[in-house]
Amino acid sequence: MEFSFKGGCREVGRSGLLVNEEVLLDYGIKAGDIPEYPQNGMEPKSVLISHGHLDHCGAVPNLMYMNPEVFMTPPTAEFTGLLGRDTLKLAERTLSGVAPFDPDDLQKLSRSIQKTDTGTEFMTHGYKARFYGAGHIPGASGIYLESEAGESLFYTGDFSLQATRLVPGAEKFPKADTLILESTYFGEEHTPRKETEERFIESVWETLDMGGTAIIPAFAIGRTQEILMLLDAHGIHAYVDGMGKDVYKILKKYPEYLKNPRLLDQAFDNATPVKPSKRAEILKEPSVIVTTAGMLNGGPVLYYLSKLHKDPNSKILLTGYQVEGTNGRMAVENGIIENNGTVLSLKPKLEQYDFSAHSGDSELKQVVTKFCKKGTERVFVMHGDKTEAFARWISEEISEETGVEAYAPANGESFSF
CATH class of the missing domain: 3.40.50.10890 (Rossmann fold)
Known part of the structure; x- marks a missing residue:
């Protein structure tokens, strides 16, 4: 598999990962005075979105001119539309009036989304895929992807093992050759x-x-x-x-x-x-x-x-x-x-107050350890500002026993295995 990291590396925001130049996992916006977007220069055939937060789904309408297949859980699909309409309103009120997409793009996305519940296996351009409940917010999911050759990956998106008043914690994740993991709170434990x-x-x-x-x-x-x-x-x-x-x-x-x-x-x-x-x-x-x-x-x-x-x-x-x-x-x-x-x-x-919907340090380490003990060969750490430290921890604490390779990619980097 080839992995091209388009955004969300060594930072929080604008997540985007392209697999084999065909399948795009997330395509978000990084909030700020001047919004930032993932790197372009790609033509995905399929787009799978982990959840309905702006930094993971906010720029998807901008891809509609390529007519990709688009998959989201039902709540994520509705949140993406809601955030898209809000993005257009905000753009109207800025001095430039420039938005990353126009209303026609948003309407086309709405018609294109294939709403797929967690736990339902589906196919897209020869890949087997499935959404796994990730906690975090309603509809949030980790994404399992398997190629025709049997190579597999699991992309956590944002996740939490702990339940909140609103949502249950993440469900049991599957085995995979490659793990792509968020790391927002590596090095930090949440207050109970x-x-x-x-x-x-x-x-x-x-x-x-x-x-x-x-x-x-x-x-x-x-x-x-x-x-x-x-x-x-x-x-x-x-x-x-x-x-x-x-x-x-x-x-x-x-x-x-x-x-x-x-x-x-x-x-x-x-x-x-x-x-x-x-x-x-x-x-x-x-x-x-x-x-x-x-x-x-x-x-x-x-x-x-x-x-x-x-x-x-x-x-x-x-x-x-x-x-x-x-x-x-x-x-x-x-x-x-x-x-x-x-x-x-x-x-x-x-x-x-720390009402975070992300896993803390010990849970992140727990998830990595479990994946590696089940045969994961490589781990990519993204969506955090301490990804390099996390990758070093994996190399120092887990690699000797399991042989796993750990990476903290930069935006724009590609890897092939």
């Missing part, structure tokens, strides 16, 4: 979820007691729903604003991809959706607002911060990873954000 939840809830109550507003920026897909379920479980009424409301409507159609659909419905029934015209009214009294965007780059959260950035009694409770170059990272490091060209200094206390 229960402990994180307790600190988070305590801080929300504290904010309300001080007469402030708790602004909770959350990713629309996965995180918004989980946070609302957590707040509801502790009797805290929340307002919900932004794309997370649309995601919930999608999830209602796919209860089989959720851990507890009833509790999700209950959380949204008890929350109050916010119309843009009513945002100012909410801020007249202490409240809890769960809103996009999770990295403070656009979305309703910027309206709330523009009104509350001078209020020391309010809080900003970040619930996810903040990519370099985003408002969220700038807020964490410098206490400021930019909104429509204006720099705002943030007086509310800013807190960051």
Whole structure:
């Protein structure tokens, strides 16, 4: 097999891996002031997408002129369309107005997707393929691919072995000759979820007691729903604003991809959706607002911060990873954000909570070890900023016993075996 790494190497964002110049696994966008895309110069016959986050599916419409076969789980297909429409809206509001694709591309993608559930084997251009549940968010999957010659690979996408309130953990992964593994949290262990939840809830109550507003920026897909379920479980009424409301409507159609659909419905029934015209009214009294965007780059959260950035009694409770170059990272490091060209200094206390939907260090090592003991011959480590260290760990700790080869490819590198 030949592997050409187009993006997502030694970084988080814009994932893209081309196999044998025929099958493309993921094709995403890296968020930031100037969005980045995977390297081009390819003509895939088939595209398989691991899950519906922008850094894995965001640029797929740009491939439609090549008429590839496209496979996604049903939730991933709907999330990809939702994010695509949002990308076009955001492009309209920038000075350049330049988008990576146009509405016709998005419509063509919608018609082309072959929705395929996890656990269902399918064929594409001579390759045997299957999606495996990966935890992370609803519909997220690892991808198994096998050539006609019997060569096999498993691409984890983003995964978590641990269940959350929203989704179960990853299912048992298959054996494969080659493993391509995400490594976002190599070298870092997550705080136990229960402990994180307790600190988070305590801080929300504290904010309300001080007469402030708790602004909770959350990713629309996965995180918004989980946070609302957590707040509801502790009797805290929340307002919900932004794309997370649309995601919930999608999830209602796919209860089989959720851990507890009833509790999700209950959380949204008890929350109050916010119309843009009513945002100012909410801020007249202490409240809890769960809103996009999770990295403070656009979305309703910027309206709330523009009104509350001078209020020391309010809080900003970040619930996810903040990519370099985003408002969220700038807020964490410098206490400021930019909104429509204006720099705002943030007086509310800013807190960051580890609600990660990725596996931590020990789980990453556990997965690699299991694959290698079952005969995996090579491991490629991507989707993280410590991939070279992870590859060294594999070489030093596992290679002597199993003979596995470990690589931390750079964007643009190709390997053939």
